[in-house]
Amino acid sequence: MKSVSLLLALGLSAAVITAASCGGNPAPQNPTPNADSAAAAERARQDSINAAQADAERQAAAERERVENQRRADSLAALARSSEEVRATLAAMIHFDLDKSNIRSDDMGALDRKVAILQANPELRIRIGGHCDERGSDEYNLALGNRRAQSAKQYLVSHGIDASRIETQSWGEERPLVDGHDENAWSQNRRDEFEVISGGDNLRRS
Amino acid sequence: MTARRPDGLTAVLLAALLTVWPSGRRIAAQDTSTIDRGVRIGIIYRPGVRPGLVMLPRTGMGLDSVRAIVARDLDYGDRFEVITLPGGDSIRLATSSTAPRGTSTRRSGSGTAATGGAQAGTLNYPLYQALGADFALDITAAGDTTVATLHDIAAAGIRRAVRAKLPRPGDPDFRQAVHRLADQAVQAALGTPGIAATRILFVKDGKVYQIDQDGADQKLVSSTDRQAMSPAWGADGRHFAYMEFQAGKGWLYLQEMATGKRTAVSTTGSALDFTPAFSHDGQTLAFSRATEEGTDLYTINVKNNCCLRRLTVGRFSDNLSPTFSPDGQRMAFVSTRPGLPQIYVMAADGTDQQLFAPFDYGVTGSSNAPEWSPDGQSVAFHRDVAGTLQVFVLDVRTRTVRQLTSVGRNEDPTWAPDSRHLAFVSDRSGYRQLWIIDLDTGRIRPLLQQSGARLPAWSPRLSEAPSTTP
Numbered sequence: 001m002k003s004v005s006l007l008l009a010l011g012l013s014a015a016v017i018t019a020a021s022c023g024g025n026p027a028p029q030n031p032t033p034n035a036d037s038a039a040a041a042e043r044a045r046q047d048s049i050n051a052a053q054a055d056a057e058r059q060a061a062a063e064r065e066r067v068e069n070q071r072r073a074d075s076l077a078a079l080a081r082s083s084e085e086v087r088a089t090l091a092a093m094i095h096f097d098l099d100k101s102n103i104r105s106d107d108m109g110a111l112d113r114k115v116a117i118l119q120a121n122p123e124l125r126i127r128i129g130g131h132c133d134e135r136g137s138d139e140y141n142l143a144l145g146n147r148r149a150q151s152a153k154q155y156l157v158s159h160g161i162d163a164s165r166i167e168t169q170s171w172g173e174e175r176p177l178v179d180g181h182d183e184n185a186w187s188q189n190r191r192d193e194f195e196v197i198s199g200g201d202n203l204r205r206s
Numbered sequence: 207m208t209a210r211r212p213d214g215l216t217a218v219l220l221a222a223l224l225t226v227w228p229s230g231r232r233i234a235a236q237d238t239s240t241i242d243r244g245v246r247i248g249i250i251y252r253p254g255v256r257p258g259l260v261m262l263p264r265t266g267m268g269l270d271s272v273r274a275i276v277a278r279d280l281d282y283g284d285r286f287e288v289i290t291l292p293g294g295d296s297i298r299l300a301t302s303s304t305a306p307r308g309t310s311t312r313r314s315g316s317g318t319a320a321t322g323g324a325q326a327g328t329l330n331y332p333l334y335q336a337l338g339a340d341f342a343l344d345i346t347a348a349g350d351t352t353v354a355t356l357h358d359i360a361a362a363g364i365r366r367a368v369r370a371k372l373p374r375p376g377d378p379d380f381r382q383a384v385h386r387l388a389d390q391a392v393q394a395a396l397g398t399p400g401i402a403a404t405r406i407l408f409v410k411d412g413k414v415y416q417i418d419q420d421g422a423d424q425k426l427v428s429s430t431d432r433q434a435m436s437p438a439w440g441a442d443g444r445h446f447a448y449m450e451f452q453a454g455k456g457w458l459y460l461q462e463m464a465t466g467k468r469t470a471v472s473t474t475g476s477a478l479d480f481t482p483a484f485s486h487d488g489q490t491l492a493f494s495r496a497t498e499e500g501t502d503l504y505t506i507n508v509k510n511n512c513c514l515r516r517l518t519v520g521r522f523s524d525n526l527s528p529t530f531s532p533d534g535q536r537m538a539f540v541s542t543r544p545g546l547p548q549i550y551v552m553a554a555d556g557t558d559q560q561l562f563a564p565f566d567y568g569v570t571g572s573s574n575a576p577e578w579s580p581d582g583q584s585v586a587f588h589r590d591v592a593g594t595l596q597v598f599v600l601d602v603r604t605r606t607v608r609q610l611t612s613v614g615r616n617e618d619p620t621w622a623p624d625s626r627h628l629a630f631v632s633d634r635s636g637y638r639q640l641w642i643i644d645l646d647t648g649r650i651r652p653l654l655q656q657s658g659a660r661l662p663a664w665s666p667r668l669s670e671a672p673s674t675t676p
Contacts, residue, residue: 099546099572127454129454135593136572137547137572137574137575137588137595137617137618138435138575138617138618138660138661139435139436139480139481139494139526139527139574139575139661140526140527140540140547140572140574140575142435142456142478142480142481142494142496142501142526143494143496143500143501143524143526143542144524146478146496146497146500146501146524147500147524150498150500153498167454168498169454169455169478170478170496171451172435174412174433174435174451
């Protein structure tokens with residue numbers, strides 16, 4: 001298309017030149033430039049150049065749009081994939097030592113990743129549920145589970161998350177994750193769980 | 207009241223019994239253990255430890271279930287050495303006057319049967335004294351009235367006759383009415399009522415159940431499917447409070463025993479409220495509330511549903527599990543201020559907080575679940591001993607503690623109204639279930655053979671509209 005329009009433009013100019021040169025055949029005089037025709041030729045030349053340029057620009061724009069659309073589709077799929085990952089990172093539980101509510105150093109990384117997600121998704125609100133194993137006193141475990149949920153909340157708040165975005169609750173030992181009466185089960189049951197209250201659609205990674 | 211039988215006859219009967227006695231035991235031993243079981247007579251019974259009481263057996267009067275329930279109540283009350291008479295023959299000999307028809311006719315003729323005291327004169331007091339009995343309880347029917355006649359063996363006379371119009375067996379109120387009769391018999395003998403007419407609330411699978419103290423009539427009482435915890439009796443025994451998980455919070459509810467009608471405590475629903483406890487005047491409900499600041503104690507006036515009041519400000523420690531002293535002046539509770547939960551006490555308005563149950567710092571384990579005894583003298587709680595829980599009792603006056611249990615894991619003690627029995631959770635049989643211990647004798651019995659029962663709460667004595675006449 002581009003070459004065709006170029007040829008067309010060249011041909012047009014050639015015709016104009018030929019017509020001008022063949023004007024006075026018997027007496028080859030100095031050609032008197034016809035101001036009108038020269039201007040017309042110049043106009044025509046410019047027009048064809050403009051048309052060609054506009055055409056080229058349209059082509060480029062269409063191409064850009066196509067690429068952009070493709071990219072957008074790709075990134076949406078990627079976003080959905082990463083949203084699942086983000087959700088899993090957000091829900092990752094943290095665990096506690098027996099009768100303790102302090103955040104263990106090996107869980108700080110998990111909480112830091114939650115901080116990043118909460119910062120990247122300002123609409124996101126979560127609930128932290130504190131849980132205990134069956135060894136402690138049933139009723140005291142409600143207070144201990146509360147401490148465990150508060151510990152995680154305080155960690156997130158101290159890393160810049162607005163406290164109003166985090167609710168807490170305690171289940172004591174009433175909702176064990178694992179049934180069992182050994183240290184393996186107990187250590188899994190001493191935990192904080194994290195769930196999304198709202199703003200959990202299409203979570204961004206960061 | 208006086209023995210009308212000629213002394214000669216008494217001697218003959220006594221001699222007859224004594225001759226029959228060894229053979230009766232021999233036969234019983236040869237037979238099965240069913241007859242011999244529970245026999246504690248003479249040398250087996252240690253006189254002076256507990257008064258002996260014999261339930262007079264009677265046949266053909268249609269009160270077998272009443273007699274069986276009362277006998278078990280007296281046994282479970284642990285205040286008497288209940289003497290079970292072996293073999294039917296010796297019984298007939300022992301209570302000769304009840305068996306022969308001639309005697310019965312003569313009694314009717316005298317017109318004293320209606321009073322229920324006629325057989326008194328015919329009771330062979332020296333015989334029962336020889337058997338180690340201090341009291342004899344005779345349950346008879348006079349028309350539609352059931353009469354429990356308590357004989358004082360040493361005084362050779364009737365101490366008291368208690369009458370009650372019992373509902374028919376099978377009526378939902380029947381067993382409780384019989385239990386009240388048993389309690390009155392104990393009252394007549396010892397001057398203090400028994401604990402037969404009581405129930406225990408407990409939690410199983412997140413639901414609240416009630417069960418009679420003798421293990422009968424287990425019944426679901428919580429009225430929702432939500433997970434419930436920590437039932438606590440009102441002092442009148444007509445309602446109870448409990449905690450229920452709801453939308454991530456802990457709600458406190460009051461429920462009437464009779465109707466099942468329940469109402470939420472007015473200020474509840476904003477936080478995790480738990481471990482409700484009534485004051486003995488029924489006005490105040492104390493409870494624990496877990497918030498961002500931790501767990502602290504609050505009270506509310508449940509009579510007027512008003513006046514929420516915060517009693518503790520823990521900041522970095524938790525305060526929970528309140529229990530009122532019977533006079534309402536003080537409150538024992540759990541505090542984590544020493545690092546681990548321990549038993550503290552304060553005035554009911556939250557002032558004068560101090561350690562209650564002594565402990566060795568760094569040695570003694572966590573202490574939890576205090577409950578103040580109805581007589582005010584003790585506080586029962588459980589404490590971590592070498593990785594498992596054991597029931598302890600704190601003497602309020604001397605502030606010394608003693609360990610009650612040592613077998614298995616034992617927790618969440620709750621006082622019977624006599625302040626000498628405790629129900630608690632134990633896994634001593636292999637799974638967690640409810641047990642009852644008598645602090646005076648150390649006797650322990652399982653309340654129900656069901657796994658998963660926990661958080662028991664023993665009722666006060668449960669009265670109905672008075673159905674007995676003095």
